[in-house]
Every structure is written in structure tokens, then in C-alpha cells.
Amino acid sequence: MFYPFKKIEKKWQKIWQKNNYSIWHSKYLLGKKIYILDMFPYPSGEGLHVGHVENFVASDILARYYRMKGFNILHPMGWDAFGLPAENYAIKKNKNPKDFVPQNIERYKKQIESLGLSYDWQREINTTEPYYYYWTQWMFLKMFERGLVYEKEAPINFCPSCKTGLANEEVVEGKCERCGNYTEIKFLKQWHIKITAYAERLLEDLNNLDWPENIKEMQRNWIGKSEGYEIDFKIKNSDQSIKVFTTRLETIFGITFIALSPLHPLILKIAKGDYYLNVEEYINHYIKKLSKHQFEIDFNGIFTGAYASHPITGESIPIWISDYVLSDYATGAIMGVPAHNKFDYKFAKKFMIKIIQVITPQKNKIIEKLPYEGDGFLINSFDYDDLKTEVAKEKIFQYLESKNLIKKAVYYRLKDWVFSRQRYWGEPIPLIRCQKCGVVPVPEKDLPVTLPNVKNYKPTLTGESPLKNINWWVKVKCPKCSDWAERETQTMPQWAGSCWYYLAYILKTFSKQKNKIYPKIIWDKNKLNYWLPVDIYIGGAEHAVLHLLYARFWHKFLFDLNLVSIPEPFKKLVNQGIILGTDGEKMSKSRGNVINPDDLINKYGADSLRIYEMFMGPLIETKKWDSSAIMGPFRFLNKIWLYSKKNKKNKKLKDSIEVLKSFNKLIKKVSQDIENLKFNTAISSMMEFVNFLSDKSISKKNWLNFIKLLYPFAPHLAQEIWQSFGKKSLLEKEIWPDYDNRYIDEDNIILIIQVNGKKRDELVIKKNLNFEDVKKMILAREKVKKFIKDKKIKKFIFIQDKLINIVI
RNA sequence: GGGCAGGUGGCGGAAUUGGUAGACGCGCUGGGUUUAGAACCCAGUGCUGACAAGGCGUGAGGGUUCGAAUCCCUCCCUGCCCACCA
Numbered sequence: 001m002f003y004p005f006k007k008i009e010k011k012w013q014k015i016w017q018k019n020n021y022s023i024w025h026s027k028y029l030l031g032k033k034i035y036i037l038d039m040f041p042y043p044s045g046e047g048l049h050v051g052h053v054e055n056f057v058a059s060d061i062l063a064r065y066y067r068m069k070g071f072n073i074l075h076p077m078g079w080d081a082f083g084l085p086a087e088n089y090a091i092k093k094n095k096n097p098k099d100f101v102p103q104n105i106e107r108y109k110k111q112i113e114s115l116g117l118s119y120d121w122q123r124e125i126n127t128t129e130p131y132y133y134y135w136t137q138w139m140f141l142k143m144f145e146r147g148l149v150y151e152k153e154a155p156i157n158f159c160p161s162c163k164t165g166l167a168n169e170e171v172v173e174g175k176c177e178r179c180g181n182y183t184e185i186k187f188l189k190q191w192h193i194k195i196t197a198y199a200e201r202l203l204e205d206l207n208n209l210d211w212p213e214n215i216k217e218m219q220r221n222w223i224g225k226s227e228g229y230e231i232d233f234k235i236k237n238s239d240q241s242i243k244v245f246t247t248r249l250e251t252i253f254g255i256t257f258i259a260l261s262p263l264h265p266l267i268l269k270i271a272k273g274d275y276y277l278n279v280e281e282y283i284n285h286y287i288k289k290l291s292k293h294q295f296e297i298d299f300n301g302i303f304t305g306a307y308a309s310h311p312i313t314g315e316s317i318p319i320w321i322s323d324y325v326l327s328d329y330a331t332g333a334i335m336g337v338p339a340h341n342k343f344d345y346k347f348a349k350k351f352m353i354k355i356i357q358v359i360t361p362q363k364n365k366i367i368e369k370l371p372y373e374g375d376g377f378l379i380n381s382f383d384y385d386d387l388k389t390e391v392a393k394e395k396i397f398q399y400l401e402s403k404n405l406i407k408k409a410v411y412y413r414l415k416d417w418v419f420s421r422q423r424y425w426g427e428p429i430p431l432i433r434c435q436k437c438g439v440v441p442v443p444e445k446d447l448p449v450t451l452p453n454v455k456n457y458k459p460t461l462t463g464e465s466p467l468k469n470i471n472w473w474v475k476v477k478c479p480k481c482s483d484w485a486e487r488e489t490q491t492m493p494q495w496a497g498s499c500w501y502y503l504a505y506i507l508k509t510f511s512k513q514k515n516k517i518y519p520k521i522i523w524d525k526n527k528l529n530y531w532l533p534v535d536i537y538i539g540g541a542e543h544a545v546l547h548l549l550y551a552r553f554w555h556k557f558l559f560d561l562n563l564v565s566i567p568e569p570f571k572k573l574v575n576q577g578i579i580l581g582t583d584g585e586k587m588s589k590s591r592g593n594v595i596n597p598d599d600l601i602n603k604y605g606a607d608s609l610r611i612y613e614m615f616m617g618p619l620i621e622t623k624k625w626d627s628s629a630i631m632g633p634f635r636f637l638n639k640i641w642l643y644s645k646k647n648k649k650n651k652k653l654k655d656s657i658e659v660l661k662s663f664n665k666l667i668k669k670v671s672q673d674i675e676n677l678k679f680n681t682a683i684s685s686m687m688e689f690v691n692f693l694s695d696k697s698i699s700k701k702n703w704l705n706f707i708k709l710l711y712p713f714a715p716h717l718a719q720e721i722w723q724s725f726g727k728k729s730l731l732e733k734e735i736w737p738d739y740d741n742r743y744i745d746e747d748n749i750i751l752i753i754q755v756n757g758k759k760r761d762e763l764v765i766k767k768n769l770n771f772e773d774v775k776k777m778i779l780a781r782e783k784v785k786k787f788i789k790d791k792k793i794k795k796f797i798f799i800q801d802k803l804i805n806i807v808i
Numbered sequence: 809g810g811g812c813a814g815g816u817g818g819c820g821g822a823a824u825u826g827g828u829a830g831a832c833g834c835g836c837u838g839g840g841u842u843u844a845g846a847a848c849c850c851a852g853u854g855c856u857g858a859c860a861a862g863g864c865g866u867g868a869g870g871g872u873u874c875g876a877a878u879c880c881c882u883c884c885c886u887g888c889c890c891a892c893c894a
Contacts, residue, residue, distance in 0.1 A: 002847085214812045214889075221811075221890060228894080246894060259894095299892085324892050334894045342809085343892055413893055544889075578888090615833070617821055622887070626820065632833040635848095681822070684832035691832090752828055757875035759828050786861095797874050803827050807874045 002634075003641035005605030009716040013113055019732070021075070021120035033072045035531050036063050037502055037570075039539025039547075040078045043104035044085050048111045049587065050613065050625065051540065053597050054576050057610045058619050058679065059538050060117045064712040065674045067118075068736040074531055075118065076505040078125035079105050083494035087425035090457050097425050098453065101128060111598065115606050116715050118732070123505045127427075127497030131519050132504060134448035136496050137430040139554070140419075141441050142561060144431070148194045151439070154418050158186040158463050185290060186463050191420040191429060191490065195553045199223050199412040201567075202552055211573040212620070215544045222545045224413025229397065230331065232405045233258060233308040235270055236316060242266060242308060245330035245409060248340065250392040253381040254358035256348065257336040258308050259301065259320045262286040263327035270319065272305030279304055279321065286323060299324050299347050311405045312396075313382075322347060330411045338371065345371040356380055359389060417550065419493060422465045424457040426491030434478035434485035443479050449487070465489040498547055499554035502569060506531045528564055533571045541575040548573070574677065577622040579613075584624055595625055607714035608634040614679035614713065636687050637717055640710065643693065644721045647703050655699050657743075662692055663702055664743035670709045671736070683713060700725065705737040753778050754805040755787045771798045778804060 038059050041052060063075040079101075086097040086104075093100075105126065112119065125132055143149050161181040195202075203223045206216045228247035235241060242258060260267055262283050271279040282302045301322030308317045324343055325334055338348035339357040348355055360366060361376040363386065375389045384392045400406035420429060428449045430442035442449055452473040457466050467489040468474065478485035506527050511520045548570075555569040580586060581593025588594065600609045611633035616623045655663070666689045673682035686709065698706075704725060711718035711731045719731050746767065751774065753761040761783040765774065775796060778784050788808055797805040 212812095217812065218889060224893065226893065244894085248894080324894095326893065329893050331894095337894090341894070343894075346892095411893080541888080612833095615820090621814090621821090624820070626834065629820065629834045636833085638848095680820095681832085684822075687832055750828085754827075754875070757827085757873090762828070795874070797827090799827070803875095805827080805874055 003638050003717070005607065005637075005717070008720045009114070009116065009606050012716045012719050013116060015730075016116070016118065017113070019118075019730070020122065021073075021118070031070065031072045033074065033531060034062075034066050034536070035074045035502075035534045036066075037075075037505075037534045037537045038077065039537070039543060040080050040498070040501060041108065042080050042083060042085065043101060043108050045089060045100075045104055046589075047107055048597055050579050050595050050597055051576070051587075053115060053609065054579060054613045054619070055538055055540070056112065056115065056117050057613055058574075058576060058677070059536070060115075060610075061614070061674060061679060061712040062536065062677075063118055064715065064732065065671075065736065067732055068708070068711070068734060070735070074123075074505065075120060076123040076125075077112065077117075077119040077121070078123075078501055078505065079108070079127065080494070080498050080501070081105065081126055081128040082426045082492075082497055084423070084425070087423060087457055090425070096453065097457070098128075114598070114601055115610065118715075123508050125501060125504045125508055125519075127501065128451075129519070130448045130450050131521060133427040133497065135500070135504070135521055136427050136492065137442075137447050137449060138444065139500065139558070140492070140496070141430055141444070141447075143193060143557060144441055146557075148197065148557070149419070150192055150194070151189050152192050153187045154190040154192070155185040156188055156190075156422065156463055157183045159183045188422070188463060190418055191488075192416040193419045195417045195550070196412060196414050198553050198556055199225070199414050201556055202414075202549065205552075205556075205568055209568060209573070210571055212541075212575060215541065215548070215573060215575065218544045219549055222414060222549065226330075226411050226413075228409060228411070230407050230409040231311060231335070231400065233311065233317070233335070235319070236307045236309055238270060238306070240266060240270060242319070242333050243331040244333045244335045245411060246335055248337070248393075249396050249406075250378060250384075250389045251337040251340045251358055252310075252312065252335070252396055253378075253384070254337040254339045254356045255310065255317055255335045256338060256354040256356060257318050257320050257344075259322045259325050259334050259336050259344075259347065260304075261325040261327035261332040262321050262323060264321070264325075264332045267304065267321060270304055270306040275303060275305030278302055282321060299343070299350055301347065301351065303351075311400055311403070318353070320347075320351070328415065329413070330409075340371055340373055342371050342373065417553075419496070420490035421493050422463055423491055424451075424454065424466045426493065427451070427496055428467070429488045429490055429492060431488040432476055432478060432485050433488060434481060434483065436483060437478055437480040437485075439488075440478055440480050440485070446479070451491075465491060467491070495547060495550045499551045500558070502534055502537075502551075503528065503532075503558075503564070523563065525563070525565070532564060532566055533569055536572045536574060537570040538574045538576060540578075544575075574620065576619050577617075579616075580622065580624045582625050582627060587625075595627070600630065604630055604634045605637075605716070607637055607717050611636070611683055611713050615683045617680055619677050619679060632687075633683075636690065637714060639690055639694075641717065641721070643690065644703070644707075644724065647698065647700060648725065650697050650700060650703075652697055652699050653701075655702055656696070659693075659696060659698050659702070660740075661743045661746070662689060663698070663706065664739040664741075666706075667709065667737050667739035668744060671739075674712065679713070686710065686713075707731075708734060708737055749801045751778075751801070752803040753781075753784060754803060755784070756807060757805060760784065760787050767801055771796070774798065774804055778806075 036059050038055055059075065063073050067073050081101045086101055089100070090097045127133065140149070159181060203220060203225055206219055209216065226247055228245055229249050231244050231246065233242045233244060242260070244258065267279060267283065279302055299322065301320050304319045304321060306319045308319055309315065310317055324347060325332065336344040336348065336353070338345040338353065338355040340359055345355070355370060357367065357370060358378055358380045359372060359376050360379050361372065361374055363377050378384045378387050378389065378392045381392070384395060387395065397406060428451055430447060430449045432440045432442060434440055452470055454466065454470055456469065474486050474489060476485055476487050477483070504521055507521045507524060509520050509522055510517050551569060555564065556567055558564045559567045578586065581591065581595070583593050585591055585593060597609060608630060612630040615633055666685055669685045670682045673679065689706070704722065707718045707721050708731060715731070722731055748764050749767055751763045751765050752759055753763060761781060763778065763781070765777065788806065791808040794807045797807065
């Protein structure tokens with residue numbers, strides 16, 4: 001028979017619900033803290049999946065382990081509930097997200113409860129509730145105050161057939177996800193946040209974080225710092241000049257053309273005579289293509305008819321326009337050096353522009369295959385010939401600087417954050433547009449600007465927010481002049497609420513009004529100082545750049561306001577690996593390979609599911625699901641249950657040395673493995689221990705100590721066994737067992753005997769024997785003699801207490 | 809094209825200051841138990857020999873070493889991320 005997991009799990013989940021972890025915190029407030037954070041889920045209609053389970057169980061093991069180790073643990077959960085899926089679902093079902101988001105949350109909570117996770121529900125937060133987004137809006141206004149918010153035209157995706165604005169997620173390969181037509185780009189005035197002002201700090205502070213190297217690298221690439229030079233090129237027969245950005249100043253004598261982005265503001269001013277009309281046509285064509293989402297860079301371009309003069313030689317350089325030059329990076333203009341840049345090369349070949357090689361990898365060696373993008377020595381560069389690229393760069397810089405034609409410049413790939421969405425289900429942007437006063441922030445006393453209830457959430461025909469149609473909400477008195485004005489109707493992006501939720505958990509409290517209790521967030525720097533930083537943050541790698549970069553930026557802004565005391569929020573980051581379906585493909589509805597955790601809990605119990613997911617492999621690795629493999633953990637727990645029954649009759653008080661040795665080693669191993677997040681090997685060593693015990697007996701005391709080790713992994717079963725031995729306490733409040741080194745240091749060791757590096761024999765010997773004694777012992781052995789026979793022994797390799805190798 | 813991670817039995821995976829390769833689990837094979845099945849228990853299970861002794865084995869090839877899954881070189885493959893960034 002199976003152990004009655006259903007009964008046991010229900011029973012303890014009920015009891016744990018009453019566990020108040022907030023009281024727990026205050027009791028220990030002087031002790032050492034650990035803040036264990038999960039990336040909070042988006043409560044979609046689909047419920048938890050096995051990936052969530054992996055994430056949450058891992059952090060739950062840590063939380064339970066460290067609580068037993070005496071740490072004060074903050075381990076909260078909440079809901080990132082604004083955003084597109086809820087809204088799309090609402091549109092489909094004609095239901096208000098305000099109604100069904102709470103339903104989804106209830107469902108998630110039930111599932112989380114059924115897994116036996118030890119969250120502190122007093123600290124639960126929900127980004128869509130006014131007490132929460134009060135602060136999201138407040139922080140936005142602080143940014144506004146500090147000049148970090150500005151309005152600028154920016155593109156949105158628009159489907160001309162559905163006549164609606166689309167989020168990036170809804171555009172798949174340039175086509176509308178719903179109707180399959182090509183989407184267009186529409187330009188709308190949108191709010192931006194100057195995250196670029198923090199680029200250098202975001203880059204610099206990565207170095208001090210205990211994060212996976214690949215995630216840090218992704219952020220570095222995303223920020224994309226590039227140090228180089230801005231050079232002025234005078235345009236011939238004109239008083240204009242073009243600024244060009246380059247990181248390869250030493251190739252300056254290889255310039256054979258200059259290329260501008262089709263959106264460069266100077267183009268129409270410099271285009272000459274007959275060329276003018278062609279240029280104009282080219283630009284119009286480009287813009288059209290751009291707006292149709294169909295652009296692919298094909299290195300087309302057109303000559304403007306104008307020439308620039310080379311800043312050193314004064315030679316004439318033709319000025320071109322090309323689609324491969326980006327308008328929104330650096331100066332929007334490049335110096336074309338086809339011999340040493342693959343894109344310039346491609347362009348020059350296409351339009352038969354001259355190619356001059358000016359760098360050679362070794363002196364006197366001409367490369368046949370251009371472009372050559374490496375370093376080396378200069379050629380064809382007049383006074384600078386034969387100089388190393390590094391040296392030439394500096395000399396050329398000094399020369400041009402003396403002529404005032406150059407300056408050092410740094411550019412980042414990072415773009416400012418487009419912060420407005422033309423959508424209903426988000427935090428309203430707390431700004432008011434007044435005819436007289438312009439854009440006026442909503443006064444702090446009027447926060448939060450609550451999201452109104454509306455019947456129609458559909459995106460509008462114009463690409464504007466659906467809130468625009470709600471007259472009573474839009475019309476508002478200007479806080480400055482008291483004339484009628486209008487609210488900003490765009491809402492914040494999904495990322496906004498998740499930028500500071502880890503602070504909200506710390507700050508959440510309750511207030512009482514008319515005998516009712518309301519959640520509230522009160523800024524308390526002492527609390528923040530105590531709990532920050534997040535010590536370990538676990539979640540999926542899909543948030544490597546966006547969420548994790550936005551949140552870091554947001555935190556740094558709060559740091560600048562002196563609202564938090566440390567510059568980085570997340571000390572250690574761990575990405576759990578993706579769990580693939582049994583077919584080795586990513587789990588998805590359309591593939592039909594999704595595994596539902598509820599079914600498994602029903603069949604095998606939450607404890608088995610917990611252990612199985614942790615036992616599958618290392619937390620961070622991608623793993624394939626194997627439904628039959630859950631039987632292993634299930635059998636393991638059944639064995640423990642049966643062994644416990646048997647053990648209750650055991651009257652033994654003292655354990656054999658053999659058992660003590662084995663058990664003390666286990667304590668050490670499980671503790672270390674948990675701390676290193678190696679849950680799979682912690683579990684396998686517990687399995688080994690239970691197998692080892694099967695024909696032995698162990699004292700009740702140490703069996704219960706073993707149950708403590710099991711507790712973080714299988715809390716329900718462990719707690720039930722604990723109680724069945726007459727213990728009344730919650731294991732949560734028990735102390736993690738310590739190991740005794742006396743039982744870990746062995747007197748005897750197994751010596752490996754190798755012949756020519758191959759294991760041929762082994763021998764149990766006392767520790768610390770010297771080489772001569774060991775040599776005698778092993779040479780006397782039959783097996784060893786057999787392998788040596790009459791061959792001559794060249795030498796011995798002896799490693800104390802480990803191995804001896806006979807070289808023959 | 810660039811960056812990062814990785815490649816170990818039929819499968820998931822263990823083992824790294826270079827020192828017993830394949831722990832633990834799944835699956836499979838044989839046996840027990842059972843009316844039968846499920847569940848459970850016992851034995852076996854990298855490949856190749858014959859049940860032995862032995863030989864071969866960590867993507868491929870080479871190197872360093874008494875000794876390499878682990879270090880170095882060349883190559884192949886897989887996954888993830890980025891990709892006109894001047």
C-alpha cells in the first residue's frame with residue numbers, strides 16, 4: 001500500500017496556513033537575515049506549470065533549511081497582474097480583468113498551497129491594487145520631477161486590418177498574431193524614461209554581482225558601450241559639416257566614402273542639383289518601407305552629389321545615403337572604410353566604390369582577402385606608415401585634436417525606455433495635460449490615479465488608449481490653473497510594477513479603518529536597511545535583460561533619492577533551467593506536451609513531485625521531463641514511511657559506529673548540498689542512506705534527526721512522521737542537526753592500487769601509513785604480483801592515504 | 809557572424825586543487841509473491857569476451873602526464889542569447 005499522502009498533505013497544509021511568518025520575523029529581528037525571493041508570477045488563466053514548481057520548491061527548500069539554521073527569513077509571494085494576457089482574455093470573454101485576475105490569483109494560491117510552500121502570506125502583494133500602484137505612480141512622478149521623463153514620437157505596431165495597436169508580443173515575424181496581415185508602424189507621442197543616463201552605472205556595477213556570467217554578459221551587450229571618436233567632416237562648397245562616429249580612427253586613410261542614415265537631418269540640405277529629386281524619392285521610399293514593417297537591410301543607397309573633405313589629406317570624399325546606417329545610433333553617419341569593415345565592404349562592392357587597404361596584419365604583408373578587421377600595422381597612410389594600430393590611433397587623434405576636428409566620444413546601444421502603452425490594463429500615468437500649463441503632474445495628495453471601471457477595453461482604431469473614451473475620467477481640473485484639462489490616458493508598461501515589488505514585500509503593513517483591515521505600504525528605511533539586498537533571487541532566464549535591467553535602474557534611481565541605502569537590489573541571481581516536455585521540446589499548449597502539476601500531486605502527492613523536480617538534475621540545467629521517473633522519489637518516500645512504522649518499536653538508544661559514521665556524513669553532505677543549491681545530490685545521498693538502513697536499525701533519536709534532513713524536501717511527510725513519534729512541535733521551529741567530526745574522520749581508508757595508472761586492486765589500510773610500509777603490503781598481494789610478473793618496476797607514485805601507482 | 813553554456817550507459821544524471829568512471833533514480837532482464845494485474849521483494853544491468861582472465865570505453869583526433877571525463881591544441885555537434893552598433 002502507498003502511504004496516505006493525500007490525508008497527510010491536507011492536514012499539514014491546513015495547520016501551516018495558520019503559521020504567521022511575520023511574527024516569526026519580528027521575533028528574530030536582531031538575528032541574521034536571509035531574503036529569499038522568487039520572480040513573482042503573472043497569474044494567467046493557465047495555472048502553475050512545472051517550471052514554476054521547480055522555481056518555488058527550490059526556494060522553499062532554502063527557506064525551510066535556513067529557518068532551521070536559525071536565520072530570519074523573508075520569503076514572500078505576490079502577483080504581477082497588470083498586462084496584456086489578462087486584457088486579451090477580457091476582450092475575448094467580455095469580462096473585466098478586475099474580476100477575473102483575482103480569480104486567477106485564488107487558483108494560483110490554491111496550487112501553491114497544495115505544494116506545501118512556506119510563503120509569508122501577510123506580505124502578499126498585487127501590482128494591480130491601488131495601495132500598490134500608488135507608489136508606482138509616485139516613483140514615476142519623482143522621475144518626472146528629476147527630468148528623467150520626456151515625451152517623444154516613437155513607433156508602435158499597428159495592424160491595419162484589425163485597426164488596432166499591438167504590443168511587440170503580438171507581432172510575429174512582422175505579422176499580426178490574430179489575423180496574419182503585415183503590421184505597420186505608426187508614430188505616436190510617447191513617454192520615455194532616460195535609462196540611458198544610468199548606462200555607465202548599470203554596466204559598472206555588474207562587476208560586483210554574484211550573478212551567472214552569461215546573464216551579466218547579456219546585460220553588457222544590451223547596454224553595448226562603445227568608446228571611440230567623433231570626427232568632423234567639412235562638406236565642400238558648404239558651411240555644413242558631418243559628425244561621424246568611429247572606433248577605428250587608425251583606418252582614416254582608408255576612407256573612400258561617407259554614408260548617412262536616410263533619416264539624417266542634413267541630407268536635403270546638402271543634396272546637389274540633379275541628385276536632389278532622386279534623394280528625396282529614396283528617402284520617401286525608405287520611410288514607407290519602414291512603416292510597413294517589411295524592411296530588410298539590403299545595402300541599398302544613393303549618392304547625394306555632395307563631397308566632404310578628408311580632415312587630413314583634404315581629398316574629396318563622396319557622401320552617400322544608405323539603409324545600413326542606423327539613424328538612432330551614434331551620429332547617424334559613418335566613415336566608409338571598405339577594406340576594414342565588412343559592411344562598408346559590401347556596400348562599396350555593390351556601388352563600385354574604391355577600396356584602399358591601410359592596415360596589414362604583419363609588416364610588408366598585403367592581405368588578398370579583404371575586409372581585414374583585425375589589428376596590425378599601417379600602410380598607405382603617409383607619415384603614419386608602419387606604426388602599430390594602437391600607436392597610430394593616438395597620434396592621429398592628437399593631430400586632429402590640434403585642428404579642433406575631433407573629440408573622444410562614448411555611445412551606448414541601450415535606448416531610452418518607452419514607458420507608455422495604449423492599453424487599458426495598466427497603471428495610469430499620473431499626468432494631466434492642460435491647454436494653458438502644458439503637462440502637469442498629478443499632486444501627491446491625489447494619488448493614486450485609479451484605473452476606472454470600463455465596459456470597453458478594446459484598443460482603439462487610432463492606436464490611442466481605450467481610456468480616452470471615458471469622458472468622466474479624462475476630464476479633470478488642472479492642478480495649477482483649475483481650468484478644465486485632460487488626464488494622460490496612456491498606461492505604464494507591464495515592467496513598471498515589477499521594478500520595485502521586492503521592496504513592497506518589506507514595506508507592506510496593514511491599517512485599520514472602520515473595523516476593516518486594509519493593506520498599506522509605508523516607506524520605512526529601517527526595514528529596508530535590515531532586509532536588503534535580496535540575498536538570493538530565483539527565476540527564469542527569460543528576464544535576463546528587460547526585467548532585471550529595468551529593476552536595477554529603478555533601484556538606482558531610488559538610491560539616488562536616498563530612499564534605499566544600497567545601489568544594487570539583487571546580490572545573487574539563479575536561473576532555474578527550462579523543463580522540456582517528454583519529447584525534448586519546449587512545453588507548449590500547441591505541442592500538447594504540457595505536464596500539469598495538479599495531476600501529479602493527485603497521483604503521487606506534493607512531496608513526491610517536489611523531490612522529483614529537484615532530483616531531475618542541477619537546478620540551473622535544462623532538463624527533460626520523464627513521467628515514469630517520478631516513481632523513484634515516490635518509492636523513496638514510501639520506504640521512509642514504512643521504515644518509520646518499524647522504527648517506532650525500536651528500543652535501541654545507541655547506534656552502531658557504522659550507522660553513526662554514515663549518518664554524520666549524510667548531515668554534512670545534505671547541508672553543504674543545500675547551501676550550494678545541489679538538491680539532486682542531496683536527495684540521492686538520502687536515498688543511499690535509506691537503502692543502507694534497510695537491513696539495519698537506527699535509534700529513534702537519529703531517525704528523527706534524519707527526518708529533519710528530509711523536512712525541507714518533503715515537509716508534509718516529515719512533519720507527519722515527526723508527530724507520529726509523539727513530537728508536538730512544528731519542524732519549522734526545530735534546529736537543524738549538527739554533524740560530529742569524530743565520525744567523519746575515518747581511521748581506515750581505501751587505498752587504490754594502480755599498475756601503470758590502471759586500477760588493479762584496492763586495500764583497506766590504516767591512515768597515515770608511510771610509503772615503505774605500504775609498498776611492502778601491496779607487493780605481497782597476489783593480484784599485484786600477477787600484474788607485475790617479471791617486469792621491472794621503474795618507480796612508485798605514492799599519494800598518502802589515497803593511492804599507489806606502480807610504474808613498470 | 810559574435811558571445812555564453814554544454815556533449816558521460818537505453819534515459820535523467822554522479823564524479824574536477826588530474827587519482828576507483830557510471831553514485832542515485834528511471835527503464836530493462838531473470839526470479840519470488842499474486843487467480844491475473846498493479847504494488848512489493850531478491851538478483852543482474854557500460855560495451856566486448858564464454859559464466860572467466862582480460863580488452864575497450866566520457867562527441868572525434870592529437871598532446872602533456874606515472875595517471876586525463878577533468879589540463880592544452882585542432883575539429884565536429886547541440887542549446888541559449890545577441891546580431892547592420894560604425
